Amino acid sequence: MNESSKSSALGGIEDTARDFWATRPVRPREGGKIGGVCVALGRRYGVDPVLLRVAFAVGAFYGGAGLLLYLLGWLVLPKEAEASDGRAHRPTSTPVVVFILCMLLPLSFIVWDFAGLLGLLAGVTGLYLLHRHRSEKQAAVDTSSPQATTTDAPTGHTWVYPGTRTAEPEPEEQFERRDPPAWDPLGAAPFAWDLPEPGAPEPEPEPEPPVRRSVTLVTVGLAMLAGGVGFAVGMAPAAALATALGVLGLGMVAGAFLRGGRGLIGFAVPVAVLAVAFSLLPTGPWRGVSDTVVEPTTVQEVRPSYEASVGNIELHLDGLPLSPDGAPLRTSANVGLGNISVYVPENVDLQVTCSADRGHVDCLGSERGGRDLRESAEDLGADGPGGGRMNLELEVGTGNVEVHRV
Incomplete structure (x- = not known):
């Protein structure tokens, strides 16, 4: 990525955040249920608040990241003001701020692990993409609220049959129409002079598209829940991923029958890469x-043991002067990711586990x-018993183990 691309990307993120x-x-x-954060986000971006509540609940399993993000939203999002205040909104009340800060203090110490950082990254990225692609959307206003009922809608002309009584019109409506409508150029129907001009016929409403099954959304939520529960119960990162x-795979199988879930491939590929990477790490x-x-x-x-998380260990023990009647030489080597190579004398009595x-x-x-x-071997060498003794324990997590006589 060149400098101009980096600056444009950073500028886009900064503009979106602002x-x-x-x-x-x-x-x-x-x-709102607690604080109203999910309802506020749902109305702002046209998303069902129930889905947002599920997302925050799932994020809580990732080191408390969902709870931390919800408390931050409760803290920074303003509250709708009372009608008598004359203001559109007001900041979060002081008692609530104190409560949130008391909750954030312990969370800030427990969220900084792999699961918590992953949850925070997913939450911030999701909010960024939500605002980036749905910032112009707005949920429909609830018609049951008092603010939704208005009486300012204009009313059209109403024809009254001659001879009937009706209410007196407003002063601004007490005028006669001098020009007949276009459909009656001769003015043969004086009682119809106040009728509006005929407009174009309204188009027939298009049929609503069938409801799409949210296979991708539901499957990703279940996958995050399964992975979060795995982290919470102490599973290794590779096993949780x-x-x-596996949940994503089941979702893709279900999507093949429901004609959906193609977006799951984009989630499954990075999860598979991370799972393989963590399975190889020591x-x-x-x-x-x-x-x-x-x-x-x-x-x-010779040290009793040689250890490394990543790397190679090469032991050249073929030049040691071993006593035929002395105690056996014992040593071990352990590598998480790498190789172990050991070279021993041709005539030594060897007991080794690889x-x-x-x-x-x-x-x-x-x-x-x-x-x-796991291979264990006991070999007395080319000359049979005698020539000194060695006991070796060699172990790698991912890699190779080799023992050779020289």
């Missing part, structure tokens, strides 16, 4: 990134590839 703040919705005095991906505590090559010359230089969650193992000639691999 326009949202200038035309932000007003929370109604009546009709896989659960959401789990457990972070042990850093390293590319370690160890070439000890004495047994004392394991990998996914990848490939070559444990003294015994090779396997795939998932959940």
Whole structure:
């Protein structure tokens, strides 16, 4: 992306944010459940408030992001004023502001994890797209409210049969029409002089399109709910994303029968990419990134364990002077994402265990590839028993494990 594209993109986001703040919705005095944030957004953008309530409820499972966004909306969106105030709206009352701030304080500490940041990003992006594409839309005014009933609509002329009594017209209506209508150029019907000119026939109303099944909207909501519940109960990110991906897949199958849900592909692709990425990343505590090559010359230089979250570990143990009657040399290596290669003497008595969650193992000639691999081998070397002993524990999350005699 060049500099002009970056500046135009940033300018579009800034303009949208400024326009949202200038035309932000007003929370109604009546009709809201708690605070009226969903009703205000629904009326402003022509969206059913029930769908917005579902979205905030689902977002609450993402580290409390939905609750945090709702409280922020309650805080910054003004409230509709009383009719006697003479104002269109007024700011949030002081007791409510104090209550919201007390709620925001603990939420601000618990929302800063992966699930919370994901929920905040989804909420802010959804509001941005909603304002970007539906800022000109407005929900229909509720006709049951007193403000919706007006009496200023103009009334047309009403023909009265001759000889009947009627109310006296207003002073401005006490005039006679001098020019006959176009359909009576000779003025043969004086009683019809006050009739309006015939207008063009009104077009027949077009048939309303059939109600579209919101397969995409419902499926995305269920997928977010499934993923959020997975995060809430402590599932690994890859497992929670896989659960959401499964719900999206079921939605696409249902959409094939209901002729909808094509938009689910755009959601399924990034979720699948994230699920694969998190499944490959190492789990457990972070042990850093390293590319370690160890070439000890004495047994004392060998550490009990070698660890790395990402990287490679290469152990050259073939030059160690091992005592035939001494204690066995014990060491281990663990890598989350990477490779482990170990080189041992030709005549050493070796006991080794090679394991990998996914990848490939070559444990003294015994090779396997795939998932959940574990190979154990015990080999006395070319000369049989004697020549020293080694016990090795080698494990990778995603990668390769190799043990070779030199």
